[in-house]
Amino acid sequence: MSATGGARVAGWRTLLLAAAIAGATAAPAWPTPARAEAQAAAKEEWRKEFEEVCARTQDAMALPSDELRSLVARCDKLKPVVEQLDESQRKVFSKRLRDCRAVYQFVLDSREAG
Amino acid sequence: MKRTTFAAVAAVLVAAPGLVQSQAPAARKGRPLPQEFGRVVLDNESTRAGVPPVVFEHWLHRAKFTCRLCHVDLAFAMSANGTKVKAADNAAGQYCGACHDGRRSMGGRAVFESCRAGAARPLSATCLRCHSSGRDAKPQVEFATITKGLPRGRFGNGVDWEKAEEMGMVKLVDQLPGVSIPRQSLAIQKDFALSPKVQGMPEIIFSHVKHTAWNGCELCHPDVFPAVKRGTVRYTMTEIFAGKYCGVCHLSVAFPMQDCQRCHVKAVQ
Numbered sequence: 270m271s272a273t274g275g276a277r278v279a280g281w282r283t284l285l286l287a288a289a290i291a292g293a294t295a296a297p298a299w300p301t302p303a304r305a306e307a308q309a310a311a312k313e314e315w316r317k318e319f320e321e322v323c324a325r326t327q328d329a330m331a332l333p334s335d336e337l338r339s340l341v342a343r344c345d346k347l348k349p350v351v352e353q354l355d356e357s358q359r360k361v362f363s364k365r366l367r368d369c370r371a372v373y374q375f376v377l378d379s380r381e382a383g
Numbered sequence: 384m385k386r387t388t389f390a391a392v393a394a395v396l397v398a399a400p401g402l403v404q405s406q407a408p409a410a411r412k413g414r415p416l417p418q419e420f421g422r423v424v425l426d427n428e429s430t431r432a433g434v435p436p437v438v439f440e441h442w443l444h445r446a447k448f449t450c451r452l453c454h455v456d457l458a459f460a461m462s463a464n465g466t467k468v469k470a471a472d473n474a475a476g477q478y479c480g481a482c483h484d485g486r487r488s489m490g491g492r493a494v495f496e497s498c499r500a501g502a503a504r505p506l507s508a509t510c511l512r513c514h515s516s517g518r519d520a521k522p523q524v525e526f527a528t529i530t531k532g533l534p535r536g537r538f539g540n541g542v543d544w545e546k547a548e549e550m551g552m553v554k555l556v557d558q559l560p561g562v563s564i565p566r567q568s569l570a571i572q573k574d575f576a577l578s579p580k581v582q583g584m585p586e587i588i589f590s591h592v593k594h595t596a597w598n599g600c601e602l603c604h605p606d607v608f609p610a611v612k613r614g615t616v617r618y619t620m621t622e623i624f625a626g627k628y629c630g631v632c633h634l635s636v637a638f639p640m641q642d643c644q645r646c647h648v649k650a651v652q
Contacts, residue, residue: 357475364458368601382612
């Protein structure tokens with residue numbers, strides 16, 4: 270084997286090793302069924318929480334203050350989750366969440382203002 | 384004397400929108416035609432992307448949907464170009480794409496699909512149904528057809544939408560499956576009177592019933608009406624004609640404020 274040929278084989282070996290390490294350490298580029306299921310469940314979870322939290326705006330005036338405070342706290346907890354969504358969803362659900370939180374806070378503030 | 388005061392204030396109010404509009408560089412002169420009232424031209428991205436801006440007709444949508452559905456559930460902002468809609472958003476099923484997904488139907492007609500990012504050029508006839516600014520595009524549904532037979536209004540679209548709904552002539556959809564949160568019907572809040580500052584002006588009766596039916600709570604509170612205690616804010620017609628408070632809707636989409644007696648309804652004592 271010539272010197273050039275030996276260098277070429279060594280180069281290939283390095284490349285293969287790097288690829289193997291990268292493959293072993295990196296997250297899979299495509300979701301496994303279990304991973305996809307977990308992602309879908311997480312997705313469902315925030316949406317379910319959003320729908321539960323923001324379903325009470327219609328009767329906010331009739332809710333006890335403690336419940337309103339709890340809803341505001343749940344909105345605040347959900348906010349960072351919504352901010353992690355893709356751009357389109359983030360724009361829509363950030364506004365929706367902000368609006369519903371604002372109604373609850375508005376009712377609380379109205380009560381405190383007397 | 385009281386009548387004279389009322390007439391003078393009414394004259395000022397009728398003239399005021401023209402004065403306000405004339406200060407805005409993009410505003411057209413004079414009153415819009417009935418079919419143009421509520422028209423919004425959206426150009427966050429269009430011109431930059433080399434396509435005509437979108438012309439959105441409020442009359443076409445308000446004849447079918449509550450304000451709440453689009454401005455709360457679909458998260459459309461209350462000011463033109465405030466939403467920053469992109470083609471990618473529509474393609475992802477948000478904003479216009481929530482309804483205009485090519486799968487839904489309305490009144491037996493398929494709802495055409497809204498944009499897809501990277502749409503082929505030249506734009507298709509479907510694209511040009513919305514991206515129609517500066518083009519002599521004829522809508523598939525004519526204003527005259529939609530408004531035919533509806534109770535007349537004096538200003539705006541020339542339609543009394545409120546009466547049209549009361550009479551069952553328009554049936555507004557308030558929930559979009561898969562998008563809206565199923566809600567219980569709203570507990571009806573009491574109407575209340577607001578005393579005008581001008582002597583001789585009839586009192587304003589604010590109808591919570593009418594407003595909540597179309598808007599829910601979050602469309603107005605706290606963004607449009609942030610006061611948490613009644614009587615702490617002095618609403619002025621100057622501010623309202625400048626687009627604050629009632630003016631957010633009642634300048635350009637809901638019946639315009641030239642129609643004084645729609646709000647100032649209580650007889651002068």
